Amino acid sequence: MxxxxxxxxxxxxxxxxxxxxxxxxxxxxxxxxxxxxxxxxxxxxxxxxxxxxxxxxxxxxxxxxxxxxxxxTIAENEMHYDADVSMHGHFMCKECKKIYDIWFEDNDIVLPDLKDFAVDESHIYFRGTCLACLNKQLQD
Amino acid sequence: MxxxxxxxxxxxxxxxxxxxxxxxxxxxxxxxxxxxxxxxxxxxxxxxxxxxxxxxxxxxxxxxxxxxxxxxTIAENEMHYDADVSMHGHFMCKECKKIYDIWFEDNDIVLPDLKDFAVDESHIYFRGTCLACLNKQLQD
DNA sequence: AACAAATTTGTAATGATTACAATTAATTTA
DNA sequence: TAAATTAATTGTAATCATTACAAATTTGTT
The missing domain is CATH 1.10.10.10 (Winged helix-like DNA-binding domain superfamily/Winged helix DNA-binding domain)
Structure with a gap:
């Protein structure tokens, strides 16, 4: 670009x-x-x-x-920003703090329509340990 | 309790x-x-x-x-806590800042298994305006 | 009761974000 | 083109949530 x-x-x-x-x-x-x-x-x-x-x-x-x-808003003490505004999820590794994109298959996730709410944003967050850090832990 | x-x-x-x-x-x-x-x-x-x-x-x-x-971690400047650790979503109203529980039907949401990640937590967040605040806005 | 360990407290430090007024740059008008 | 107006940028100080840390208090154990 x-x-x-x-x-x-x-x-x-x-x-x-x-x-x-x-x-x-x-x-x-x-x-x-x-x-x-x-x-x-x-x-x-x-x-x-x-x-x-x-x-x-x-x-x-x-x-x-x-x-x-x-x-x-996946981190506990600071904001992060994403230029990709299309619907996708995020995974944050608790070890290395890196944030990964999580892409869903088309019908993998269907968020329900919420009655009684005008929804502007939907976010899906995961936390855990990424593969790189899992492997690092095995070496110890 | x-x-x-x-x-x-x-x-x-x-x-x-x-x-x-x-x-x-x-x-x-x-x-x-x-x-x-x-x-x-x-x-x-x-x-x-x-x-x-x-x-x-x-x-x-x-x-x-x-x-x-x-x-x-739905708010931008502070943490919030929930004693209910079962899987459910949260909606935060941008006007009144109130956080609502969002309960899904059993098959409404199926989060995919992530390869290459050991997932500890999954969160679904929505932001927008709640009904009470929408009505308040109509009165103006 | 005396000692050790765990819990709680108060104060100060940290760090992300915002407030705000001053400066600089860009745009409009005469 | 120069002055005047508006918008963008900067630097410093303030705010506020959270954590660090050492002292004080409470609890549990011999």
């Missing part, structure tokens, strides 16, 4: 595509690693030495409000 | 049933309101004027580790 496409995507979501905003979205869409704020910051500060964390928070909240990214 | 039953339940989970611990669990099991730490504190401090928030945090973490309660 090149910068021209990113600019158009932001515009389509009612977001003026400033340089900072484009770089932040570019980070999310190329890494796809469900980063927390600091992961984005540590990477972008090298290209944009003046970048402020407040700008990051402002921008990510703007993206959230415009529906450009989704918020992942 | 009386105190004798609570004491037995704690013991069955390897937790020595001190008075504080029993009162904290009693709060969770009788209110069933998915409280945050402060909600428990504000109620119990009236009966136990010496209660410390550190004790609350310690106790809730102990309950979590022993599998007596489950952690709800």
């Amino acid at each position: 090149d910068m021209k496409e990113i600019a158009m995507l932001l515009k389509d979501h009612g977001i003026k595509p400033s340089h900072h905003r484009m770089k932040i979205y570019e980070y999310l869409v190329t890494h796809r690693n469900h980063p927390n704020v600091d992961m984005v910051y540590q990477e972008l500060i090298q290209e944009i030495p003046t970048l402020s964390k407040t700008t990051l928070y402002n921008t990510l909240n703007l993206f959230l409000n415009k529906g450009l990214v989704q918020l992942i | 009386d105190m004798k039953e609570i004491a037995m339940l704690l013991k069955d989970h390897g937790i020595k049933p001190s008075h504080h611990r029993m009162k904290i669990y009693e709060y969770l099991v009788t209110h069933r309101n998915h409280p945050n730490v402060d909600m428990v504190y504000q109620e119990l401090i009236q009966e136990i004027p010496t209660l410390s928030k550190t004790t609350l945090y310690n106790t809730l973490n102990l309950f979590l580790n022993k599998g007596l309660v489950q952690l709800i």
